[in-house]
Amino acid sequence: MRRTAGLVVFGWASAAATTGVAYLTLGSEVVPIAVGFLLCLTFAVLLLLLHRALWLTVLSAVPALFVLVGAVQYAPEAALEQRGVREKVVIVADTAAGTSSDNHRFTLRGTDGKELEEKLGFNGDAWAPKVGDRLDVISDPEGAVPMEQAEEVDAAGRLGGLVGGTVTWTLMAVLAGWRGHVRRRRGRDSLAYQLL
Structure with a gap:
């Protein structure tokens, strides 16, 4: 239970940290993408260790993409909406x-x-x-964020993708914790069962 809760907290903290880095480095996408990618990869490894099955870890790449794109693009688009x-x-x-x-x-x-x-x-x-x-x-009057077409700026949509990806990560962590617990109780924690 503690490991599952820890993974959920890590997922939310990863999304928040990537968004924070994107705010701190407005105008540069390289740093938040690198930080977000490493945090998403770490989440996937932790999910694999909790669940001991590869399929759920592979599926976690889809919400990870929403988290990464949402976190990296939300900050500049919010800046354009607020002060643009x-x-x-x-x-x-x-x-x-x-x-x-x-x-x-x-x-x-x-x-x-x-x-x-x-x-x-x-x-x-x-x-x-x-x-x-x-x-x-x-x-952007401050010049930190590149100009965009007004119809392309959608901070709420980026935030929705970010939150949706993080909520999906939460559900996957709960599923992984539950299945991992059931597998350990049934004695299927051996290497032969780990990738099934």
């Missing part, structure tokens, strides 16, 4: 226009006719805006 400046803009140039690159950097003009200093980044060709398109963008 929303503007209507027109795309006047695209660095990837006429090239085979799908890494777009759009030059934008505001409603006042002036070009914005910051460029809007967009990766991929599917659904990429074109020169002349009108967009709503949100930019």
